Amino acid sequence: MNKVIAVLVAGLFASSAFAQATPATPAVPATPAVIKAETKAAKSDTKAEKSEAKVDAKADVKVDKAEAKAAKAKARAEAKAKKAKAKADAKAKSTKSNAAADKSAAKADTAAVKAEGKADVKAATSK
Numbered sequence: 001m002n003k004v005i006a007v008l009v010a011g012l013f014a015s016s017a018f019a020q021a022t023p024a025t026p027a028v029p030a031t032p033a034v035i036k037a038e039t040k041a042a043k044s045d046t047k048a049e050k051s052e053a054k055v056d057a058k059a060d061v062k063v064d065k066a067e068a069k070a071a072k073a074k075a076r077a078e079a080k081a082k083k084a085k086a087k088a089d090a091k092a093k094s095t096k097s098n099a100a101a102d103k104s105a106a107k108a109d110t111a112a113v114k115a116e117g118k119a120d121v122k123a124a125t126s127k
Helices: 002-020 032-126
Strands: none
Touching: 002 032
């Protein structure tokens, strides 16, 4: 990233220097060394851009993987919560039905005890 910034800053200075050149001076023919340096700089720029694009692509892939992992974990947690809620609801229903059964059994026992008590009283008075 620093190289890219350095290249951009150097390009900015080079373009401003070129723009300020006086038009009265005749153009200097490019020497082979200048051409070679410019070609090398262009290759370096291209290489830096490719490298930056590659790094960006890798970062995007990592972000996508992290998002997918988070979504999967969230879905798992939601499913677990739903399962726990269903289990709690079933347990509550079971407890309510058990309580209702116990209540009806208690009523039946109470009625049986009362009937037995009445029968005992009746039997005691008839002797």
